[in-house]
Amino acid sequence: MKGISVTATLHNQGVVGRLRMELPSLPDALQRVAAQILEDPDAATRASIADLADRAGTSTATVTRFCRVLGFSGYAALRVALAAEGGRAEQARWETDIDREIEPGDPLDRVLGIVASADSRAIQETAARLDLDRIERVAGAVAEAGRVELVGLGSSGTAARELAFRLERIRVPCWFRPDAHTALTNAALLRPGDVAVGLSHSGRTREVVEVLAEAREQGALTVAVTSFDRSPLAQAADVVLTTAVHETTFRLAALSALHSQLLVLDLIYVAVAQRTYERTTEAFEVTARAVQAHRFAAEPNRNRRSRSQEDS
Known part of the structure; x- marks a missing residue:
């Protein structure tokens, strides 16, 4: 990827976000590992590799393979990324309330903030992952x-x-x-x-x-x-x-x-x-x-009211 390393891509895109996107396409054993992390990302940052493997019903070797599929050298690196992402997510929720559900009675200014934040993050993550x-x-x-x-x-x-x-x-x-x-x-x-x-x-x-x-x-x-x-x-x-x-x-x-x-x-x-x-x-x-004739002529003073209008 030109100008963007795998590590930088993951940092911008987010491990949790990537897991949600790729979960359906992962092999069954890796899906179980991903599902355990998505169920409680904070718990995954505290669990040992053996604990995660046990909860996912798989082996530590499979967890290691899962980490490498994501571009990490091993489980320790994945835990560090999850922990850092958790801190950023908490800050983002405080600032933008992006993870809040839109309720039928929410005012439009709240809806605007949630929708704009979601779209902005999606665009940023897309830019980060582009090759x-x-x-x-x-x-x-x-x-x-x-x-x-x-x-x-x-x-x-x-x-x-x-x-x-x-x-x-x-x-x-x-x-x-x-x-x-x-x-x-x-x-x-x-x-x-x-x-x-x-x-x-x-x-x-x-x-x-x-x-x-x-x-x-x-x-x-x-x-x-x-x-x-x-x-x-x-x-x-x-x-x-x-x-x-x-x-x-x-x-x-x-x-x-x-x-x-x-x-x-x-x-x-x-x-x-x-x-x-x-x-x-x-x-x-x-x-x-070709389309010039179909446009109204520019009116430089269009927004100015005439003196007679102002006086009326």
Whole structure:
């Protein structure tokens, strides 16, 4: 990862947050260890490796393997990280009340604080976990691609549609496919040098996985944007870009992933624009002229009241 070490990534992303995201994709034995930690992170900082292994119904060797999967040298390093994170979390709860449930009678200023804090943390954690070398690989491929296919359903489709709009504006041959059959038939027409991007928070949306698998079969570069880097969608992709989410009341994970997905896609878009600077600049000028006649003329003094209005 360019410029960001594994340790720095874990520090910014959070061990507990990462465990919540990756729990479904871990092997059974590691899932049991993760579940024990998530049940009481503070207790895990005080437990010995033998205690944790016993509660998880596994061996100390499995706990050690679990730690290494997370990027730690061993259980001692994991305990230190959990303890430090616990202290930061307590401070964050005091300052932002981010973990508080939104109640039906809560005033909007409280709701705003909780939602804004959750989205801010998700964006920060997504930025921390991004592998910039992968972003550069995707941007380079998109900039040179003969055809770019984007697929996503539901909220993920909203993010995919936004990237398609942006890439179209800078003359990248790009299509967003909200329909599974259309997406599949067009994926079958891709060739080496083309790019297919699939978005799914869970990484388990069957239609999106099938489209990426078909595109990969045809030799296109396949890119997955998902919160689970060991999901079926990730397995169907050549490049995996992971996102983070923070749920709040009324906004479950799939509904909370949009901002993180947009961050990843916006970074790709900007990186493509950098690589096609002259073409992008010219496209901006052409498109701005095309819609100019549909804009009201600027009124510099629009917000100033006339003397007659003031006197009336």
